[in-house]
Amino acid sequence: MELNKFEDVFEGKLAKNEMVEPKDWMPDNYRKHLIRQISQHAHSEIVGMLPEGNWITRAPSLRSKVVLLAKVQDEGGHGLYLYTAAETLGVSRDELLNNLHTGKAKYSSIFNYPTLTWADIGAVGWLVDGAAIMNQVMLQRTSYGPYARAMVRICKEESFHQRQGFEIMTRLAFGTEDQKAMAQDALNRWWYPTMMMFGPPDAESPNSENAMKWRIKRETNDQLRQKFVNQTVPQVEYLGLTVPDANLKWNEAKKGYDYSEPNWVEFKNVISGNGPCNKERLAARNKAHDEGAWVREAAQAFAKKRKEVYAAA
Amino acid sequence: MSDNQGPVWEIFLQKKAGQPFVHCGSLHAFDKEMALQNARDLYTRRGEGVSIWAVPSNAIVASSPEDIGPFFEPSNDKVYRHPTFYQIPDAIGHM
Numbered sequence: 001m002e003l004n005k006f007e008d009v010f011e012g013k014l015a016k017n018e019m020v021e022p023k024d025w026m027p028d029n030y031r032k033h034l035i036r037q038i039s040q041h042a043h044s045e046i047v048g049m050l051p052e053g054n055w056i057t058r059a060p061s062l063r064s065k066v067v068l069l070a071k072v073q074d075e076g077g078h079g080l081y082l083y084t085a086a087e088t089l090g091v092s093r094d095e096l097l098n099n100l101h102t103g104k105a106k107y108s109s110i111f112n113y114p115t116l117t118w119a120d121i122g123a124v125g126w127l128v129d130g131a132a133i134m135n136q137v138m139l140q141r142t143s144y145g146p147y148a149r150a151m152v153r154i155c156k157e158e159s160f161h162q163r164q165g166f167e168i169m170t171r172l173a174f175g176t177e178d179q180k181a182m183a184q185d186a187l188n189r190w191w192y193p194t195m196m197m198f199g200p201p202d203a204e205s206p207n208s209e210n211a212m213k214w215r216i217k218r219e220t221n222d223q224l225r226q227k228f229v230n231q232t233v234p235q236v237e238y239l240g241l242t243v244p245d246a247n248l249k250w251n252e253a254k255k256g257y258d259y260s261e262p263n264w265v266e267f268k269n270v271i272s273g274n275g276p277c278n279k280e281r282l283a284a285r286n287k288a289h290d291e292g293a294w295v296r297e298a299a300q301a302f303a304k305k306r307k308e309v310y311a312a313a
Numbered sequence: 314m315s316d317n318q319g320p321v322w323e324i325f326l327q328k329k330a331g332q333p334f335v336h337c338g339s340l341h342a343f344d345k346e347m348a349l350q351n352a353r354d355l356y357t358r359r360g361e362g363v364s365i366w367a368v369p370s371n372a373i374v375a376s377s378p379e380d381i382g383p384f385f386e387p388s389n390d391k392v393y394r395h396p397t398f399y400q401i402p403d404a405i406g407h408m
Contacts, residue, residue: 024378070358077355084321084339093318093341150338157359296317303319303343 014215019145022088030214033207034144035089037216042082043100043107047281049075051115052124060118067164068121074157081150088146101286109267112275113193119172119179119186125165127187127194127232133158134228135198143215166235173239180240187236188244192262193270198225200264229257319343321370324352326362334366342367 006025013020020026049072056072059065083093099105110128115121136158139151172183199205199221211217219227229248236243247260269275318341325334337356342348348367356362376384392398401408 021378023375074358077358080340080355081338087321087339153338293317296319299343299347300317300319303347306344 014143017215019148020143021145029210030216031089033210033214033216034147035086035091037207037211038082038086038089038144038147039091039096039099040106040108042079042086042096043105044111045075045079045082046100047107047111047285048128049079050281050284051111051113051277052121054115055118055121058118059121064168071125071161071164074161078150078154078157081153082147085144085146085150097289101282101289103273103282106271108197109270109275110193110197111281112270112277113189114277116189117182117186118168119182120190122165122168122172122183123186123190125161125163126169126235127165127190128197129158129161129165130232131194131197131228133162134224134231138217138219138224141215141218147216169239173241183239184241187241191244192266195225195228195259195262196264196267196270198222198228200267201261204264226256229259233257319347322348322352322367323370323373324348324356325366325368326356327364327366328362330363334364337361339370 007027010020010024010026010030013024020030052068052072052075056065056068059068083096086096087093096105100107115124133155136151136155140148140155142148142151169183169186172179174180199208202208202220202222205221208217208220212220233243233248245260247258249258250256251258270278273279320341320343321339322342323339324337326337327334340348340351340355342351345367349365352365352367357365388394
């Protein structure tokens with residue numbers, strides 16, 4: 001087949017809402033875009049384990065501890081689903097991890113903020129996972145088959161994450177005055193960083209146009225952000241807390257809330273490595289990877305030795 | 314760069330006894346036991362399966378997307394392979 005024929009088949013699939021599979025022909029830029037997006041997504045899951053892992057040993061009860069352990073384990077699993085999805089595009093796991101560990105690859109800016117109190121674990125589950133789910137529900141229909149299938153699995157598992165976060169928030173918000181203040185403080189600190197998770201405004205988003213054209217994304221950054229605000233504000237009201245945005249107001253005409261944009265200068269700083277915890281996160285990832293080297297070596301040596309024993313027998 | 318993640322395995326899960334095994338994803342492991350254990354940890358954290366197949370990815374033979382026409386074509390014109398091709402008298406009812 002000639003190149004333009006391949007392109008016609010590819011475009012035809014997108015037009016018919018069919019999925020592109022690993023062995024199908026795809027434009028180089030589509031492949032590159034996917035590798036970047038899926039690996040960033042995978043890195044975000046893995047780095048996302050760190051701010052929550054921070055509280056496993058200090059969870060206030062055994063129940064909250066086992067729940068948090070299960071959630072952090074899920075995030076690790078999600079990272080692995082996504083790495084294998086990225087690998088179907090012809091990139092190796094080592095390469096992906098190396099890009100993360102050397103700071104070459106990006107991950108979600110949100111994980112460069114610290115989890116200072118137990119209320120932050122509530123806010124992360126409720127807001128950060130809530131925002132992630134909004135994005136991931138859309139990605140279940142993304143045009144690349146392995147990515148879409150990983151998302152279906154991830155979405156099934158994520159719903160408990162958001163609920164556990166909201167449960168923590170309700171306990172604090174309906175608890176003592178001090179506990180309620182903790183919940184409000186966490187909301188104040190996580191609101192805008194969460195809003196940033198959907199990415200820059202559509203007009204300034206360099207990757208959005210292609211992502212929409214190729215049906216990798218089906219809703220724009222601003223559409224998802226609006227959806228998130230509309231969904232979350234009633235939950236904030238239920239908790240008796242206040243969104244830290246004086247401009248937040250219901251707009252009947254658009255059937256949605258008007259809201260203030262997050263500080264996009266801060267966003268740029270954080271994704272370029274200058275957030276509050278970027279160095280700490282990267283150091284923790286590198287340490288875990290380096291200290292796990294002997295496990296990988298031992299597993300490899302064991303498999304090799306056993307193969308030799310079988311061969312000799 | 315050293316490739317020290319181990320080979321890739323494709324994982325198939327059987328949801329319940331008697332049902333077919335369905336592909337659920339892949340993972341890295343150095344040997345069979347590790348592949349099974351990793352599959353259990355990664356793909357059955359919520360009772361998603363009662364049985365697992367782990368198959369080395371490089372052992373799988375797959376048809377090519379370009380073949381979709383010619384490769385499957387022989388079955389397209391054989392409508393007589395489907396039950397709807399045949400007429401059964403009304404008096405017989407369901408068959």
